[in-house]
Amino acid sequence: MPRLGDWGTVTDFSWLWILLGVLVVAGATTALVVPRRRGRGATTLDAPPPAAAPAPADDAPTDVDVAPVGQDAAVAPPLEVPEPAAGRLVRLRDRLARSGSPLGARLLSVLSRDTLTEDDWDEIEETLLLADLGTGPAEELLEALRTRVRVLGVREPAAVRELLREELLRVVDPTLDRSLALDRPVVDGVTKPAVMMVVGVNGTGKTTTVGKLARVLVAEHRSVVLGAADTFRAAAADQLETWGSRVGVPTVRSAKDGADPAAVAFDAVRRGVTDDVDVVLVDTAGRLQNKAGLMDELGKITRVVTREAPLGEVLLVLDATTGQNGMQQAKVFGEVAGVTGIVLTKLDGTAKGGIVVAVQRRLGVPVKLVGLGEGPDDLAPFVPEQFVDGILG
Numbered sequence: 001m002p003r004l005g006d007w008g009t010v011t012d013f014s015w016l017w018i019l020l021g022v023l024v025v026a027g028a029t030t031a032l033v034v035p036r037r038r039g040r041g042a043t044t045l046d047a048p049p050p051a052a053a054p055a056p057a058d059d060a061p062t063d064v065d066v067a068p069v070g071q072d073a074a075v076a077p078p079l080e081v082p083e084p085a086a087g088r089l090v091r092l093r094d095r096l097a098r099s100g101s102p103l104g105a106r107l108l109s110v111l112s113r114d115t116l117t118e119d120d121w122d123e124i125e126e127t128l129l130l131a132d133l134g135t136g137p138a139e140e141l142l143e144a145l146r147t148r149v150r151v152l153g154v155r156e157p158a159a160v161r162e163l164l165r166e167e168l169l170r171v172v173d174p175t176l177d178r179s180l181a182l183d184r185p186v187v188d189g190v191t192k193p194a195v196m197m198v199v200g201v202n203g204t205g206k207t208t209t210v211g212k213l214a215r216v217l218v219a220e221h222r223s224v225v226l227g228a229a230d231t232f233r234a235a236a237a238d239q240l241e242t243w244g245s246r247v248g249v250p251t252v253r254s255a256k257d258g259a260d261p262a263a264v265a266f267d268a269v270r271r272g273v274t275d276d277v278d279v280v281l282v283d284t285a286g287r288l289q290n291k292a293g294l295m296d297e298l299g300k301i302t303r304v305v306t307r308e309a310p311l312g313e314v315l316l317v318l319d320a321t322t323g324q325n326g327m328q329q330a331k332v333f334g335e336v337a338g339v340t341g342i343v344l345t346k347l348d349g350t351a352k353g354g355i356v357v358a359v360q361r362r363l364g365v366p367v368k369l370v371g372l373g374e375g376p377d378d379l380a381p382f383v384p385e386q387f388v389d390g391i392l393g
């Protein structure tokens with residue numbers, strides 16, 4: 001029979017073992033957890049900062065200090081691989097079918113009628129005008145169709161379609177050079193980046209276009225720097241940075257809102273020169289407060305940028321859904337910004353594809369790219385044949 005003292009001895013001994021056991025388990029847990037936390041912290045610092053969070057300082061201690069609560073910002077998402085740009089415009093047909101664009105279908109149905117009366121020709125003209133082709137090109141197209149229908153006596157649907165295709169293609173003008181100025185200029189023996197600036201009224205899709213264009217260039221294995229010179233809208237730089245970080249493209253931006261856009265554009269181009277990248281894309285605010293103000297702002301950006309490298313391309317972004325209303329804006333930008341190419345966005349949501357023709361005529365510069373949706377790879381090089389096929393469905 002053990003005495004109380006003996007039990008006491010036995011009990012003390014077992015507590016010692018329990019204590020040792022606890023210490024061993026705690027040690028093992030610490031060994032497992034601490035390296036993982038270090039690893040996560042390192043990943044966070046290596047990764048581009050989350051768009052809305054302030055950029056972490058070089059000595060930011062751990063992810064706990066930079067990651068928003070409840071969000072696993074520690075794991076850097078893998079870089080996306082943008083799809084090649086060639087052939088994207090083929091999607092237009094599906095997009096227009098989904099948005100119920102009737103342009104091609106209406107033209108084809110009228111032209112296929114047995115005998116074409118004056119009312120039928122009026123209907124065709126009205127359809128062309130509704131599609132924002134503009135009066136000049138609409139009349140041209142109408143005359144060409146009348147002549148060919150009369151002379152050839154075309155009635156068979158496939159032949160009518162082919163005839164319409166040819167005449168639409170003629171007004172869209174397949175002879176224009178729609179390539180982007182991506183050749184890097186050499187200044188005083190130094191190869192500079194190709195610099196492109198994107199201008200246009202707010203809401204047309206400039207920032208989105210810059211982001212999508214960066215992806216197109218990355219898909220072509222070009223190195224890119226983005227310049228967030230839209231310092232007017234506070235979220236624009238964050239938006240641009242997010243686009244860039246998804247494909248490993250850095251964004252030069254100002255630390256404070258409302259900074260001088262020309263200074264940001266200059267820094268971006270300087271960074272592009274220093275890093276020896278292929279292309280610098282500069283986003284702008286393009287407030288159309290008045291023509292003089294716009295001219296001042298864009299003129300200053302152009303002047304300071306060209307101190308570092310020539311400005312190779314000025315892309316005017318136009319929202320296709322605004323149709324003829326966008327034409328006046330286009331004209332103003334055309335006059336002040338030396339536009340070299342047009343990007344027509346939101347073509348997926350409109351039957352007003354005729355704006356392609358109207359704006360080219362008005363500005364005398366070609367449509368080079370079109371936006372086909374809100375997806376990251378919904379920006380397509382403009383190919384007249386694919387465009388006309390898309391309209392005809």
Ligand SMILES: Nc1nc2c(ncn2[C@@H]2O[C@H](COP(=O)(O)OP(=O)(O)OP(=O)(O)O)[C@@H](O)[C@H]2O)c(=O)[nH]1
Nearest residue numbers: 202203204205206207208233345346371372373374
């Ligand atoms: N459906 C569709 N939406 C588009 C297209 N391009 C842009 N958008 C949308 O248009 C909206 C405005 O785009 P932004 O890029 O912010 O426009 P912004 O011109 O930079 O505007 P500001 O910064 O205010 O000057 C966004 O919701 C885009 O997703 C397109 O091709 N199709």
